[in-house]
Amino acid sequence: MxxxxxxxxxxxxxxxxxxxxxxxxxxxxxxxxxxxxxxxxxxxxxxxxxxxxxxxxxxxxxxxxxxxxxxxxxxxxxxxxxxxxxxxxxxxxxxxxxxxxxxxxxxxxxxxxxxxxxxxxxxxxxxxxxxxxxxxxxxxxxxxxxxxxxxxxxxxxxxxxGIDASCAVKLISNMVGMTNLAVLAEGIKVGDAAGMDRNLLLELLSDTGARSFQMDVRGPWLAADDYAPRFGLDLALKDVRLGLEMARAWDLNLKSMEAALEYYKQASQDGFGKEDCNAVAKVVGK
CATH class of the missing domain: 3.40.50.720 (NAD(P)-binding Rossmann-like Domain)
Structure with missing residues (x-):
């Protein structure tokens, strides 16, 4: 072959x-x-x-x-x-x-x-x-x-x-994951306002219902303000946008994911598109 x-x-x-x-x-x-x-x-x-x-x-x-x-x-x-x-x-x-x-x-x-x-x-x-x-x-x-x-x-x-299912699983995964990442970044911002150590906050959250794949993988990077590119923010923006276009075509209104999309758009417009997708943290809470 x-x-x-x-x-x-x-x-x-x-x-x-x-x-x-x-x-x-x-x-x-x-x-x-x-x-x-x-x-x-x-x-x-x-x-x-x-x-x-x-x-x-x-x-x-x-x-x-x-x-x-x-x-x-x-x-x-x-x-x-x-x-x-x-x-x-x-x-x-x-x-x-x-x-x-x-x-x-x-x-x-x-x-x-x-x-x-x-x-x-x-x-x-x-x-x-x-x-x-x-x-x-x-x-x-x-x-x-x-x-x-x-x-x-x-x-x-x-x-x-079918082909639709293959595309949908991936886009759903990325929409949920990137929305979760934005929410995690919001949570860390609240922790900052409360004067908490970021690593301690993540350790405590990891034993609660807040734990997620994004927390396990990107939580330590967020805690350290590490935005070195692993999966670029502009690619994350593209995936969330494609997923929401798919959902809209099926007459679905996904409000939390639409809100996350606005965060990623803003981060890209602010010049963070080539950084890791966790650079969305730079625009949340503002």
Whole structure:
């Protein structure tokens, strides 16, 4: 099996490395030569692709890109992935995108005789590096079943149903997580006003109903005013925005998440977009 991988960044890079560590033949394409080099250094079965055209004979191609417009361009533009892939190839899309974009890609792939699965991801690059990334996979179950062993190399796969479900699980996860992070930042602000030590506050809260994944992971960073980028604020803003657009399209009014979106918008406008998403703390409580 020849595998292609487009996008070797924070999430794509670890997943591609897992395939190479397993001895799979992988052609890696990324605009960053540094990202390609980091990906290929873990084994000998990976090679660099000079262009998307080099992926024309791949049986399976993964894509992991930052924004919906990026993945649409890579797949649908003249000379893009769908114009070069052979009939019967499988495209596995890993990016965080909205259901509309995912269904557009699936329809375009089908028109070219290409199979499509949407596979959104549930945790962090560190989990991806250890093949512990939850994977929410949507599309035809026969395609999932046929490729289940491949998925197990790179993460923890779960078939969730249709393409909409795959996108929704990821966007719900990020909306809830980012809203929770904003609320946690608010709580720390209240603790500051009360004169509490931040680390003590987090220790006490961790044994109550306030405990969360964000508290466990980002709480210590918030306590230390550590905003070094792990998952960028602008990416968090994008995910919350996409999730709320999805919800509005289904006539849902999600007031707490809409309020969180305003925090992330403000933080981005104030110049914190390239910092970690916990930089939302810089604008809460004002």
């Amino acid at each position: 020849q595998i292609g991988f487009i996008g070797a960044g924070l999430m794509g890079g670890p997943l591609a490395r897992n395939l190479i560590r397993a001895g799979k033949s992988v052609l890696v394409f990324d605009l960053s030569q540094e990202a390609i080099a980091r990906t290929l250094e873990v084994g000998t079965s990976g090679k660099a692709a000079a262009s998307i055209k080099d992926l024309k004979d791949c049986d399976v191609v993964f894509t992991s890109l930052p924004l919906p417009q990026h993945i649409k361009g890579v797949c649908l533009d003249d000379g893009g992935l769908y114009s070069v892939l052979k009939e019967g190839a499988l495209h596995i899309e890993l990016s965080t995108i909205d259901p509309g974009t995912a269904n557009e890609l699936a329809a375009a792939a089908k028109a070219k005789g290409i199979d499509y699965l949407q596979c959104t991801l549930g945790k962090t690059p560190a989990h991806a590096e250890k093949a512990e990334e939850p994977m929410f996979i949507g599309g035809e179950q026969v395609l999932f079943d046929r490729n289940s062993e491949l998925f197990k190399i790179i993460g923890i796969p779960e078939y969730v149903g």
